[in-house]
Amino acid sequence: MPITPTEKIWFDGELVDWDDANVHVLTHSLHYGSGVFEGIRAYPTSSGVAVFRLTDHINRLFSSAKVFLMDVPFSSADLVRASKEVVRVNGLDQGCYIRPLIFLGDGEMGLNPLPCAVRVAVAAWSWGTYLGDEGIRNGIRLKVSSWQRHDPNAVPTAAKGTGMYVNSSLAKVEALKAGYDEALLLAPDGRVSECTGENVFVVRGGRILTPPTSASGALAGITQQSVETIAADLGVEVSHEALVRTDLYTADEAFLTGTAAEVVPIREVDDRMVGDGRPGPITTQIQQTYFAAVRGEVDRYKDWLEYVG
Ligand code: PPE
Numbered sequence: 001m002p003i004t005p006t007e008k009i010w011f012d013g014e015l016v017d018w019d020d021a022n023v024h025v026l027t028h029s030l031h032y033g034s035g036v037f038e039g040i041r042a043y044p045t046s047s048g049v050a051v052f053r054l055t056d057h058i059n060r061l062f063s064s065a066k067v068f069l070m071d072v073p074f075s076s077a078d079l080v081r082a083s084k085e086v087v088r089v090n091g092l093d094q095g096c097y098i099r100p101l102i103f104l105g106d107g108e109m110g111l112n113p114l115p116c117a118v119r120v121a122v123a124a125w126s127w128g129t130y131l132g133d134e135g136i137r138n139g140i141r142l143k144v145s146s147w148q149r150h151d152p153n154a155v156p157t158a159a160k161g162t163g164m165y166v167n168s169s170l171a172k173v174e175a176l177k178a179g180y181d182e183a184l185l186l187a188p189d190g191r192v193s194e195c196t197g198e199n200v201f202v203v204r205g206g207r208i209l210t211p212p213t214s215a216s217g218a219l220a221g222i223t224q225q226s227v228e229t230i231a232a233d234l235g236v237e238v239s240h241e242a243l244v245r246t247d248l249y250t251a252d253e254a255f256l257t258g259t260a261a262e263v264v265p266i267r268e269v270d271d272r273m274v275g276d277g278r279p280g281p282i283t284t285q286i287q288q289t290y291f292a293a294v295r296g297e298v299d300r301y302k303d304w305l306e307y308v309g
Pocket of ligand 1: 038039040168194195196197198199218219220221222223224257258259260261
């Protein structure tokens, strides 16, 4: 998805011009995928632009860095400040996507990452709907991928490691080339894990089910957690249960969640219509509540917003 440059990127503690935020071709992470990252959204509210669950995202970033034994030369408070700063200095008052990245620089080669310099960047840009306006409104078409989600003992699936996303990219390309919007990945045990950059939910008999994130090798999504809270507050029971692909084929409703994607109905899985092929009532209610919450329109979720100021 093309992005329009903004003015400044926060890079190793300073704001630099967009065009100057460059690295050497022998950057360790470019060769070995040895980075960790986050995806965060900011939204306009009646009290100014606010970042949704910024501290939770930065905490997950540090948790990913810990898994990869990266010694980050900044504190989480520094990166919270940097994230707000890139929104502010780039005038992104209408909301944006924020991408913090911790990676290993150049000067060392080989598979031992420990001697490498740990570098940190935070960029922000304006990003529209990730799976399309039509997808958000009417639902997307999903295909079970021939690529499996990682085994948690092959790579740390609980961390958001850059290199691990080749798996998501392969699945995404396969689904797009076959004419679908998104891929659903199964874990090595055949159970449903997640989509290429989103967690997945089904609705059956008025209850919401989503895979147990760590056991299914899925990332523990912050949007997933937010949706679980919203559902509980709406009086809808949510449980983490092992699912197989037919649970999606026969669900009353299905949807996926992610920071970039937000809350997106699933209207078909492997050419089987989910429910009547239109966003169902529970999905719609959750989606509307989520969009209101991120824009500061729901008092009970105000704590999720961190104002840029
Ligand atoms: N699973 C994966 C594999 C994943 O990458 C994401 C976020 C999620 C689940 C949902 O997590 P959360 O955002 O905390 O609800 N994917 C990010 C990357 C997208 C990209 O294209 O890059 C995102 O949504 O920002």
